[in-house]
Amino acid sequence: MAAKQILLITGGNTGLGYEAIKALYASATPYEILMGSRKISNGEQAIEKLKQEVKESSSNVSVVQADVTSDESLEKLVGGIESKYGKLDVLINNAGAGYDTQIQSGALSIREAYNASWDTNVTGTQVLTTLSMPLLIKSKNPRLLFVTSGTSSLIQTDLSEGMFARLNAAPDAGWPKQGQLNPVTSYRSTKTGLNMLMREWARILRNDPVKVFAISPGFLATGLGGVGAEQLKKMGAQDPAIGGKFIRDVVEGKRDEHEGKIVRSDFFDSPVQPY
Known part of the structure; x- marks a missing residue:
């Protein structure tokens, strides 16, 4: 029997992370899956749900405490x-x-919100990746994945069709701006920064065996940002399971021709994001 691959995914107890774990847990490939969760209790509840939904598996899954905003963690x-x-x-x-x-609600200032976004989406990712690199280098087939967003594309800020019609719509003239739909400016900017972080790691590891990717899983109904999954579905968001299976495909080598790039899931027109 093949030895289990050791796999760590942060934010694994909910949303896209949970769906990725579910897809990997259902795979014929055996994994030792480490479900990163800020709270152990949340991870334990997610694992109970997982084992109800996937009755048989060649993998093992356990929860590990992973707070990307804490170096100590x-x-x-x-x-x-x-x-x-x-x-x-x-x-x-x-x-x-x-x-x-x-x-928008006034719960955070602009500075507080932007700092929190960058700390979680970019800085914490860089800290964990750097700490993990000695362990990845020891693997026979290491893979490093960054989950980005289709909203981060610079080229696609010019698009005005589909979901981009909403994202890229310009509000009426004047100040202050009222009624702008779904503002995600700090989120988009951090994911654009994450894309460059991925490219830097691809450069740094060019002469090492680590395969590096960024994953653009598509517009998914995960409830990220407090919008709510049901509301996102009304706006055309897809089932998060699509993104989870896509991440599994990348882990299992089905997108290796796009190593070092930002790859997008199959329900888009192109397998490589035009950034």
């Missing part, structure tokens, strides 16, 4: 993986957050 996490497994085969940087709605 990430250092403890990577230290535990090193002590128990001595390597890491796959790192999926999935944890992310959007705070734009909290700017």
Whole structure:
């Protein structure tokens, strides 16, 4: 029997992260899946749900505490993986957050919201990736994935069709701007920054065996940013399971020709995001 690949995914107890774990857990390939969750109790509840939905698996899944805004949490996490497994085969940087709605509501200032967005979506990802690199290098087939967003594309800020009609619509003249639909400015900017982070890691690891990707899973009804999954579905969002299966495909080598690029899921026209 093949040895299990050691796989860590942050933000794994909910949304896209949970669906990715579900797809991997249902795979014929055996994995030791480490479900990163800020709260262990939330991860434990997610695993109970997972085992009800997927009755049989060749993999094992366990929860690990992973708060990407805390260096202490990430250092403890990577230290535990090193002590128990001595390597890491796959790192999926999935944890992310959007705070734009909290700017609108007044719960956070612009600075507070932007700093929180960058800390979670970019800085925390960079800290974990850097800490994990010695363990990834020890793998025979290491993979490093960054979950980005279709909203981060610079080229597609010019599009005015489909969901981009809503994202890129210009409000009426004058100030202050009222009624702008679905503002995601801080979220979009952090994911654009994450794309460059991926490209930098692709450059840094060009002479190493680590395969690097960014995943653009599509417009999914995950409820990210507090909008709510049902509302997102009304706006045309897809089932998050589509994104989860897409991440599994990348992990299992079905997009290796696009290594070092931003790849998008099959329900888009092109497999490579035009950034």
